[in-house]
Every structure is written in C-alpha cells, then in structure tokens.
Amino acid sequence: MGRAVMRLTGSQLRCVRGGREIFARLDFTADAGEPLAVVGANGAGKTSLLRLIAGLIAPAGGQVTFAGGDDDLSPAEQAHYLGHRDALKSALSVTENLAFWRAALGGEATDIDTALNAVGLDHIAQLPAAYLSAGQRRRLSIARLLAVKRPIWLLDEPTSSLDANGQAMMADLMRDHLAGGGVIVAATHLPLGIAARELRIGERVS
Amino acid sequence: MTALIALLRRDIQVALRIGGGALIGVLFFLIVVVLMPFAVGPDLALLKKLGPAILWLGALLASLLTLDRLFAADHDDGSLDLLTMSRTPLELVCLTKAVAHWLVAGLPLIVATPILGLLLNLDGDATMAVALTLLAGTPALTFTGMIGAALAVALRRGGLLLAVLVLPLSIPVLIFGVAASNAAVLEPAGFGAPLSILFALSLAGLVIGPLAAAASLRHGLD
Numbered sequence: 001m002g003r004a005v006m007r008l009t010g011s012q013l014r015c016v017r018g019g020r021e022i023f024a025r026l027d028f029t030a031d032a033g034e035p036l037a038v039v040g041a042n043g044a045g046k047t048s049l050l051r052l053i054a055g056l057i058a059p060a061g062g063q064v065t066f067a068g069g070d071d072d073l074s075p076a077e078q079a080h081y082l083g084h085r086d087a088l089k090s091a092l093s094v095t096e097n098l099a100f101w102r103a104a105l106g107g108e109a110t111d112i113d114t115a116l117n118a119v120g121l122d123h124i125a126q127l128p129a130a131y132l133s134a135g136q137r138r139r140l141s142i143a144r145l146l147a148v149k150r151p152i153w154l155l156d157e158p159t160s161s162l163d164a165n166g167q168a169m170m171a172d173l174m175r176d177h178l179a180g181g182g183v184i185v186a187a188t189h190l191p192l193g194i195a196a197r198e199l200r201i202g203e204r205v206s
Numbered sequence: 207m208t209a210l211i212a213l214l215r216r217d218i219q220v221a222l223r224i225g226g227g228a229l230i231g232v233l234f235f236l237i238v239v240v241l242m243p244f245a246v247g248p249d250l251a252l253l254k255k256l257g258p259a260i261l262w263l264g265a266l267l268a269s270l271l272t273l274d275r276l277f278a279a280d281h282d283d284g285s286l287d288l289l290t291m292s293r294t295p296l297e298l299v300c301l302t303k304a305v306a307h308w309l310v311a312g313l314p315l316i317v318a319t320p321i322l323g324l325l326l327n328l329d330g331d332a333t334m335a336v337a338l339t340l341l342a343g344t345p346a347l348t349f350t351g352m353i354g355a356a357l358a359v360a361l362r363r364g365g366l367l368l369a370v371l372v373l374p375l376s377i378p379v380l381i382f383g384v385a386a387s388n389a390a391v392l393e394p395a396g397f398g399a400p401l402s403i404l405f406a407l408s409l410a411g412l413v414i415g416p417l418a419a420a421a422s423l424r425h426g427l428d
Contacts, residue, residue, distance in 0.1 A: 051287075054287070054291055055290070055291060056287055056290060056291070056427050057427060058427070073293065076291050077291065077292075077293050079291065081287060081288065081291060083284055083287060084284070085282075085283055085284025085287070086283065086284060087283055087284040087285040087287070087288050088283065089216070089220050089283070089285075090225070091219070091220050091223035091224065091225060092216070092219060092220065092223075096216075096219070099212075100212050100213075100215075100216045101288065103208050103209055103211075103212030104209045104212050104213055104216075104288075104289065104292055104294070105209070105288065105291075105292050105293070106208075106209050106292060106293040106294065107293065
C-alpha cells in the first residue's frame with residue numbers, strides 16, 4: 001500500500017452535454033482528510049462534475065488525476081459513486097443487494113452485517129428492497145460505501161431523504177472515512193454536517 | 207471472477223422472482239405455437255412442413271421480446287453506472303449478462319420445444335432435431351440482440367429501435383436454423399452443414415457481441 005497522502009486533482013476540466021457547455025476551465029483539488037463540497041445552483045453541473053470524476057461522462061477537455069492511490073487503477077476504479085439512483089433491485093432482499101455489490105465492485109471488503117449495522121438497517125436485513133422507504137434505500141446505498149473499501153467517495157446529495165439521525169450518521173461515517181485518509185467530493189445544497197471546503201461552480205464571473 | 211459469478215447469480219435471481227419476467231418469453235413462444243395450428247387449419251401434412259419454421263419464428267420473436275430489458279433495467283436504476291466503474295472489464299460484464307439472459311430466457315424455449323412439437327405433428331426425432339438447432343442458434347440471437355439492447359440504452363430509444371437493429375442481424379440465424387430443422391424433418395443427410403453454421407454464428411456472436419455491446423455502452427455513457 002502506498003502511504004503517500006492522497007489527493008484528487010482535476011485540471012482545466014470542460015464538460016459539454018447535449019451540445020451545451022456546462023462548465024469550462026474548472027480546477028479543483030480534494031485532499032485526504034478534508035471534504036470538498038461542490039455547491040452551485042440547479043443545473044450548474046454539480047452532478048456532471050461528479051459523474052465526470054467517476055468516469056461516467058467523458059470530459060470534453062482536461063483530466064482527473066489521483067495521487068497516492070493504486071497506480072494500476074483509474075480514479076474511477078478507486079471511487080464510490082453515490083448517485084440519485086440507488087442501484088437496488090426491488091426483488092432482492094437488503095442483504096442480497098448489498099452482498100451483490102460487495103462481490104461485484106471488487107477490492108477490500110468488510111462484513112455485510114457490520115455495514116448494515118452501521119447504517120441502522122440490520123433489523124430488516126431479510127426484507128425485499130421493494131418495501132424500503134426512500135430514506136432506507138438511501139441508507140442501503142450508503143452501506144455499499146462501507147461494505148467495499150474505496151479511497152474516493154463521490155457523493156451526490158448524500159443527505160437527501162435522510163432523517164436527522166441519518167444525517168448525523170452520515171456525518172459520522174464521512175468523518176471516519178476522512179480520518180482514515182480518504183477523499184470526499186460531495187455535491188450538496190444541504191449542510192453536510194461536517195466542515196468542508198467549498199467549490200462553487202456555475203457562476204459566470206470569469 | 208467472484209464479481210462475474212455474483213452478477214450471474216443476481217441476474218438469474220432477479221429474473222426468476224416475481225416481476226422478473228423470465229417466463230414472458232417462453233409464454234409468448236407457447237402462445238404463438240399453440241395458436242398456429244388453429245390458424246393454419248387441421249392439415250397435418252402442412253403443419254408438419256411448417257412446424258420447424260413456426261418453432262423458429264416463435265423462438266426468434268420471444269427472444270426479441272425479452273432482450274430490450276437486458277441493459278435498460280440496469281440503466282434505469284443506476285446499476286449500470288456502478289458496473290461500469292467496477293474493476294471488472296465491461297466486456298466480461300456484458301458477456302455475463304448475456305449468459306444469464308440466455309439461461310433464463312433462451313434455455314426454457316428449448317425445453318418447451320419437445321412439448322410444442324406434438325402440436326405441430328412433428329415426430330420425436332424431428333422435434334429433438336429442432337431443439338438441437340435451437341440450442342445451437344439461440345445463443346447467436348442473444349448475442350446479436352445484446353448489441354441492439356446496448357445501443358438502445360446508449361441512444362435512449364426504446365424497444366422499437368431494438369427490433370429494427372436486431373432483426374437484420376437475426377435473419378442469417380433464422381435461415382440456417384430453419385434450413386437445419388427442415389433437413390432434419392425431410393432429408394437427414396443435409397442436417398450437418400447448416401447446424402455447423404449455426405454453431406459458427408453463435409461462436410462469432412460470443413466474440414463480437416460483448417465487445418460491441420461494451421463499446422456502445424461506453425460511448426453512450428452520460
């Protein structure tokens with residue numbers, strides 16, 4: 001394992017979607033231990049930036065680099081992406097959903113029960129995901145971040161549809177991840193619950 | 207490898223559970239073939255002549271019917287994003303999804319064929335021969351259909367596009383499938399060549415399908 005301090009850098013990023021330029025000449029750095037909160041109006045490109053880092057949108061210019069991780073893997077392969085869509089199959093139970101992603105994502109994994117316990121879903125482990133509430137689905141998605149270890153967390157509105165307890169829990173989990181030397185980039189309108197550096201995008205000043 | 211086995215297991219589990227739709231294809235196949243004798247009439251000689259073609263058409267349409275959800279379901283719930291980000295090559299992910307689809311949607315068609323052969327006045331040997339051609343040919347249908355399914359997701363168009371894209375690719379499979387089956391019914395000597403071509407089409411699909419599907423999924427990411 002490389003013990004160098006991790007740092008996720010984007011330089012001169014440009015994103016074009018549907019023929020429209022969302023942002024251009026965007027630079028950012030996210031250091032281990034300090035979360036980067038991406039803020040901006042609706043449509044400013046917060047989600048696009050996260051998806052671009054995750055390798056789900058090809059950048060029209062610029063590049064994303066990750067230092068201090070595994071050099072054989074791309075930044076996307078070392079990242080967790082928590083998006084609007086929760087990637088859960090309604091027909092499978094809570095445990096089956098989590099077990100699938102734990103196996104499919106690959107890499108260093110933790111015990112499923114531990115992960116479910118941490119997000120407060122251990123009492124409904126056998127329930128089909130179809131019967132979960134929006135907040136519970138969110139918690140199950142968050143459990144995925146814990147079940148498989150990845151240094152980069154890309155969080156899109158991580159606290160949406162979580163109750164007060166859930167938001168506190170998420171803040172604790174993020175704090176633990178950062179304390180372990182992880183990197184967090186979060187797009188959010190709501191307070192994250194932890195101190196974060198802000199990256200404001202979508203303002204037409206420059 | 208564990209990742210692919212997990213994906214195979216999940217796709218099969220999801221398809222077999224309530225709402226999964228594994229049986230839609232075989233049910234459609236059943237309906238087409240059962241209705242055919244009523245439409246054609248009680249002419250046993252004619253039914254025997256048309257039998258292999260009817261079975262093949264039914265199988266082709268049934269596999270088209272179920273293929274359009276192959277990637278669309280994973281795309282809609284965000285699973286495809288995570289599969290793309292995983293450390294498993296996307297080509298192998300596509301291959302695994304195709305194999306899972308064939309196991310739950312293609313294999314039942316072959317299992318149902320001996321029963322349906324009775325309705326079409328095919329004798330035991332002929333039915334088994336048709337089942338064998340389906341076994342050789344349906345993987346090719348799945349693999350070519352997978353390319354269409356991936357394109358449909360990448361271009362954000364629904365099932366109609368899939369049919370338009372995939373049907374031309376399926377025609378060779380249909381031609382050689384029916385040729386092999388007819389040969390089995392009428393003149394067993396000519397059975398080997400078209401059957402070998404069916405296997406060849408399936409093997410070519412096995413190589414090209416996952417590569418093309420993964421390429422179009424990557425291109426369509428957004």
